[in-house]
Amino acid sequence: MPKVSDDHRAERRRQIAAAALRCFARKGFEGTSMADIIAESGLSAGAIYLHYANKHELIAHVVGDVLRGRGRDLEGLSELDPLPHPVQVMRTFVTGITSELGGTAMMVQVWGLAAREPELALVIGEFIGDLRSLYASYFRAWFVQAGLTDAAAGARADAIVPVVVGICQGYLLQSAIAPAFDAEQYLAAVELLDFAAAPAS
């Protein structure tokens, strides 16, 4: 394949994805029709469907991009000195998503979609897996610093990571739909939890 063709294709896909993201942020996934994306991108229906087979594929691509970017925020944290507090790490993650998506409603809608679209569930599932690994290596370092042995720190990190992810998800969800949600108060409460408290028995 000629190089220009590939470049062009990649550029077009980016252009379409960017337009789609703007639409999704504005009106949600189901609220956005292909016609909206076509108008926003300045291209035509035919052009869009040449690059993405259907709406689901486009959604999966856009969502995957955003999540991969947020995952990158958490890379390398365990090498920092001083090691940031767990709440700081979680705050970075949730506020990163919030600001990139202009709120959290879109993220919640992604979950709803993933609950019935296997294609999207795959993308989300993969990301949750990555997120677990990223949090796990951070928490391993945190527990070591708190005085646990390497082995104990690793085990404890692996154990609590799903709950840490859950706490972040709860933040995002409540931020989207809970009445009078107070982000600072939520994070302050997380700080009350002593993740390193009693060592796993």
Add this chain to the structure above:
Amino acid sequence: MPKVSDDHRAERRRQIAAAALRCFARKGFEGTSMADIIAESGLSAGAIYLHYANKHELIAHVVGDVLRGRGRDLEGLSELDPLPHPVQVMRTFVTGITSELGGTAMMVQVWGLAAREPELALVIGEFIGDLRSLYASYFRAWFVQAGLTDAAAGARADAIVPVVVGICQGYLLQSAIAPAFDAEQYLAAVELLDFAAAPAS
């Protein structure tokens, strides 16, 4: 209004709601068409629309019913002796929802819908409010038992309740879409968190 009419109306609404719940559990909210509900209920389109103005109203009614029922599971816990462990309380809640809905996918879809339907957001928001109160009175008792003064226990309970709710939401969400989600491991990790650890400063 004649009494029979009211009874009849209530009965019909129940019948329709029950049929709708079966459909929703089977195929999700968006996957269920009004035609599905009509067929499942054994009634006709006209009959349905006489009792519910539209699909959203029907969804909101069904969802509200389910949630109110699960809230009832948490009532009066703070008077029990011995007081159950927090994890036990949370387990009751999440497993209650899971078994009533035949899984958690439906709950996640509700959130996604609520993120863009104000009518439904209201129902969910109200329930989250109730849930906070229920958990708050339980945790107040728990903290008092742990040795805090009434005032400190109340303050601490109010502070952490949003996170407790978040942890439950994380469970439900991951149960629906996370790869290799292990419910028991999640709850075991919650048990590692010492909610009563350091008193709020």
Add this chain to the structure above:
DNA sequence: GTCTATATCCAGATAGAC
């Protein structure tokens, strides 16, 4: 590669007989 125009489908909701 891209556009316009449109096929095709299926949803939610309603009208009017009974």
Add this chain to the structure above:
DNA sequence: GTCTATCTGGATATAGAC
């Protein structure tokens, strides 16, 4: 109150000219 039949709108996706 309930049914049957149908309207209407809007969505995705495609066909075919350029």
